[in-house]
Amino acid sequence: MKPQGDLKQGQAAADARHLRATPSGGGAGVMTASSAAAVEQAVREAGRARARVLESMTTSEIIEIIAAAATAWTQPHFTPRLRLLPLLARDLQLPRALLERGLDAIFGVVSESALHDFVRSEVEHPDALEHTVDLGSGRGGRLLGPRVVFHSLAGNVPGLSIPPIVAALLARSICVVRDSKRQPWLTAAFVATLAEFSREIAAMVVPACWRAGDMGMEKMIFELAHRIELSGSDSTMRTIVSRHPRRPIVTRGTRVSVGVIPRESDTDQWQEGFAADIVQYEGLGCLTPHVIFVEGPEKRAARLARLLGIQLSRYEALYPRMPRELALETRRRAFLEACEIVALREGGGQLLRGRGDGWVVHYRPLAPAAPGPGLRCVVVASVTGRSELVARLQHLQVPLAGVGLGLERSHRTYDDLASTFEGLGATWICAPGQLQRPPVAWAQDGHRRLAELLEWRTVEENV
Amino acid sequence: MLRDQVERCIDDCIARGPGAAAAPDAGQDGEFDALALAVFAEQFERVPLYRRLCELRGALPAGIEHWSQIPAAPADLFKEDLQTGTEPGARTFLSSGTTQGPARRSLHRVSPRSYELYRRCSLAQFRAMVLPDSPGPMSTLLLGPSPATHESSSLGHMYQFVIDAFAHQEPQGSPASPASCFGAGGDLDIDGAVEWLRASSAASRPVLILALTSTITAVFAALRKRGLELRLPADSRLVDTGGSKGGRTLSRNGILKAAWRFLHIPAYLCVAEYGMTELLSQFYDDALASRWSGGLGKRAKVGPRWSRSLVVDPATLTPVAAGQRGILRHFDLANFESIAAVQTLDLGVAAGRGFEVLGRAAGADTRGCSELMSSIAGAIPGSKPAGEQS
Numbered sequence: 124m125k126p127q128g129d130l131k132q133g134q135a136a137a138d139a140r141h142l143r144a145t146p147s148g149g150g151a152g153v154m155t156a157s158s159a160a161a162v163e164q165a166v167r168e169a170g171r172a173r174a175r176v177l178e179s180m181t182t183s184e185i186i187e188i189i190a191a192a193a194t195a196w197t198q199p200h201f202t203p204r205l206r207l208l209p210l211l212a213r214d215l216q217l218p219r220a221l222l223e224r225g226l227d228a229i230f231g232v233v234s235e236s237a238l239h240d241f242v243r244s245e246v247e248h249p250d251a252l253e254h255t256v257d258l259g260s261g262r263g264g265r266l267l268g269p270r271v272v273f274h275s276l277a278g279n280v281p282g283l284s285i286p287p288i289v290a291a292l293l294a295r296s297i298c299v300v301r302d303s304k305r306q307p308w309l310t311a312a313f314v315a316t317l318a319e320f321s322r323e324i325a326a327m328v329v330p331a332c333w334r335a336g337d338m339g340m341e342k343m344i345f346e347l348a349h350r351i352e353l354s355g356s357d358s359t360m361r362t363i364v365s366r367h368p369r370r371p372i373v374t375r376g377t378r379v380s381v382g383v384i385p386r387e388s389d390t391d392q393w394q395e396g397f398a399a400d401i402v403q404y405e406g407l408g409c410l411t412p413h414v415i416f417v418e419g420p421e422k423r424a425a426r427l428a429r430l431l432g433i434q435l436s437r438y439e440a441l442y443p444r445m446p447r448e449l450a451l452e453t454r455r456r457a458f459l460e461a462c463e464i465v466a467l468r469e470g471g472g473q474l475l476r477g478r479g480d481g482w483v484v485h486y487r488p489l490a491p492a493a494p495g496p497g498l499r500c501v502v503v504a505s506v507t508g509r510s511e512l513v514a515r516l517q518h519l520q521v522p523l524a525g526v527g528l529g530l531e532r533s534h535r536t537y538d539d540l541a542s543t544f545e546g547l548g549a550t551w552i553c554a555p556g557q558l559q560r561p562p563v564a565w566a567q568d569g570h571r572r573l574a575e576l577l578e579w580r581t582v583e584e585n586v
Numbered sequence: 587m588l589r590d591q592v593e594r595c596i597d598d599c600i601a602r603g604p605g606a607a608a609a610p611d612a613g614q615d616g617e618f619d620a621l622a623l624a625v626f627a628e629q630f631e632r633v634p635l636y637r638r639l640c641e642l643r644g645a646l647p648a649g650i651e652h653w654s655q656i657p658a659a660p661a662d663l664f665k666e667d668l669q670t671g672t673e674p675g676a677r678t679f680l681s682s683g684t685t686q687g688p689a690r691r692s693l694h695r696v697s698p699r700s701y702e703l704y705r706r707c708s709l710a711q712f713r714a715m716v717l718p719d720s721p722g723p724m725s726t727l728l729l730g731p732s733p734a735t736h737e738s739s740s741l742g743h744m745y746q747f748v749i750d751a752f753a754h755q756e757p758q759g760s761p762a763s764p765a766s767c768f769g770a771g772g773d774l775d776i777d778g779a780v781e782w783l784r785a786s787s788a789a790s791r792p793v794l795i796l797a798l799t800s801t802i803t804a805v806f807a808a809l810r811k812r813g814l815e816l817r818l819p820a821d822s823r824l825v826d827t828g829g830s831k832g833g834r835t836l837s838r839n840g841i842l843k844a845a846w847r848f849l850h851i852p853a854y855l856c857v858a859e860y861g862m863t864e865l866l867s868q869f870y871d872d873a874l875a876s877r878w879s880g881g882l883g884k885r886a887k888v889g890p891r892w893s894r895s896l897v898v899d900p901a902t903l904t905p906v907a908a909g910q911r912g913i914l915r916h917f918d919l920a921n922f923e924s925i926a927a928v929q930t931l932d933l934g935v936a937a938g939r940g941f942e943v944l945g946r947a948a949g950a951d952t953r954g955c956s957e958l959m960s961s962i963a964g965a966i967p968g969s970k971p972a973g974e975q976s
Contacts, residue, residue, distance in 0.1 A: 452900040463639060
């Protein structure tokens with residue numbers, strides 16, 4: 124099955140449809156299910172759409188549809204995007220310009236070539252996604268995802284639903300996505316765009332939203348879904364998991380990221396990238412660097428701290444930090460007070476802060492690898508060598524997610540260093556400035572999004 | 587001398603009788619403001635760590651025009667060596683256990699002169715807020731620390747001042763007064779407390795219970811378990827401190843309901859105290875004081891006239907608009923010897939003549955005297971050992 128029209132026509136159609144949509148009605152054109160009956164009804168319809176997709180759609184066609192919809196969302200004048208931005212800015216309390224960059228990052232990585240690479244890297248027999256293959260001994264099967272995959276997502280950063288949706292659609296699974304009540308818009312809006320290219324594909328995604336702790340909805344979805352994936356705070360997930368002790372549940376909890384500038388790299392070329400990573404989403408996602416380690420003499424770390432401060436000041440002028448809720452701001456204040464006290468007690472460091480404490484860079488040579496509050500606060504530490512760096516990272520109080528590595532990719536030590544960080548648990552290693560742009564294939568928390576969905580199944584038993 | 591001036595001001599406030607700290611814009615700030623600025627300038631010169639903190643923030647005495655602009659030291663700065671109260675005979679007050687462990691406790695050293703000021707301040711504020719009706723000597727039950735059990739607890743010393751000044755002294759009577767059911771190890775003698783209360787309910791002298799919120803919660807749990815609903819004599823009252831700490835204590839409403847049900851103490855005779863090792867003055871619910879003076883406003887924590895409190899925005903450290911929540915900052919002239927302006931991470935909102943405490947900020951270490959209680963975990967349904975965060 125071909126997408127309905129080329130991208131240009133599709134975007135025009137999408138524009139027209141969204142012009143009629145009312146975002147306050149639960150997404151731009153696609154309703155968000157908020158009751159058990161609505162979710163069950165949507166999943167029944169998704170089942171019918173899935174049967175047609177299983178029968179007639181190739182992986183390339185699915186990729187083409189997803190990439191076309193994602194590309195539409197990277198266009199600055201795409202009407203749904205223009206309509207959604209003020210809502211997201213309001214709900215997430217993020218500067219609009221940073222959200223624009225965020226949307227570019229979220230959808231920019233969903234290109235056709237990236238999705239083909241994704242399939243190639245995670246699926247041993249891509250043909251088996253499309254049709255039954257001979258498994259020997261007279262048996263045949265297809266690589267398919269479970270019939271219904273359920274994702275419950277955190278609300279700290281936007282766009283968390285896009286990679287799961289992509290993986291589920293490639294696996295031909297129905298994807299029920301429960302967004303945070305704080306920002307239920309983007310998933311439904313993206314699904315509406317998908318619908319402009321393929322109603323069947325769009326129907327396989329069920330945006331849903333209900334209040335946390337709704338036991339009725341939780342019971343319904345745990346009965347309905349064949350795979351459960353949760354992201355959010357560790358304590359919330361522990362509570363949910365404890366209610367379903369016999370159910371396998373994939374959890375993605377609290378993680379932090381760090382920056383590293385190794386000895387063999389120049390200090391002066393990474394501050395801009397680190398500042399961009401720090402400012403994006405106000406440091407509330409797991410890919411924000413909380414501590415940046417600089418190998419070598421202390422003066423290198425001190426210099427990076429100063430350069431970073433200059434760069435953060437520029438960002439502050441362009442995108443002033445917006446006040447957050449009391450709990451987050453109080454946590455930030457506690458961090459700042461602790462930095463002040465450490466600076467008074469230890470000396471030897473520098474506490475750099477922007478106007479009105481808009482940003483904070485605490486250069487503290489011996490700083491441990493500890494998560495900060497985000498919100499444009501970062502610690503710069505000095506390490507003498509590789510073994511000290513590893514030792515400090517081993518004592519990180521929260522599992523590692525990403526490492527912004529300030530070293531040219533072509534440098535002969537890059538791969539060794541990357542292996543070291545992978546050994547410490549890092550799942551996303553990239554240049555500073557790219558931390559907040561993980562690829563769709565990012566194995567967050569070590570879970571390969573597509574490969575883990577797939578099993579050899581017969582269509583009959585799976586439909 | 588400035589110190590004499592400060593003490594004169596406090597003593598004048600005490601002599602004027604009950605009264606609350608003025609709100610920042612109440613137009614009564616002239617004398618306080620001048621004194622506060624002078625105290626700040628003096629502390630800036632004398633307390634090296636405070637001076638460096640002010641310099642770090644770019645806040646120098648010459649640029650400060652009103653007491654509300656005085657840089658407030660984080661309460662955690664008291665965990666460092668402030669080099670104050672170093673005179674011979676000085677006492678050291680330590681905050682109780684926190685989630686950061688005993689090594690990271692706030693330390694407030696007070697000279698003999700400041701200790702005496704602490705005594706006068708404590709008694710005056712207690713009299714104003716807990717005993718406005720002058721009920722006379724009361725049978726007193728202590729369910730918290732004392733200098734004998736917790737030498738370094740400022741709260742323990744405050745309780746002792748109160749007992750010495752206001753308790754009916756009958757150590758051999760039944761019930762004995764003052765009586766204590768709280769041990770040095772943080773262990774609460776629940777059976778002893780219940781028996782004491784049972785005996786007191788048969789007597790006629792009003793009772794004063796000085797408790798931690800956690801210990802009185804445990805006593806209520808014991809009374810419930812035993813099916814006892816006592817009627818303490820009229821005018822009996824409960825003073826608790828420490829506030830709600832996760833699952834180990836009842837909420838404020840829970841305390842008020844339980845006090846009526848199990849002890850027959852009406853809500854207006856239940857007074858919650860809010861204090862901290864870092865400050866030599868205390869804040870109390872004004873329910874009783876208001877009622878006595880004919881007011882029926884919403885319950886709020888009120889400090890003495892020689893203190894000021896602000897609710898500030900944690901992002902900017904500027905005062906929030908009326909009705910907005912923020913973090914509490916206090917300025918206490920009685921802290922002449924250390925640092926008068928103290929920034930807490932306690933969440934609060936302005937209310938009535940003072941403020942309401944909403945709890946402790948997430949991410950800040952749990953602290954407070956309810957952490958003293960150690961051995962009654964399990965007495966309260968869902969409770970956890972002291973030191974554990976709920």
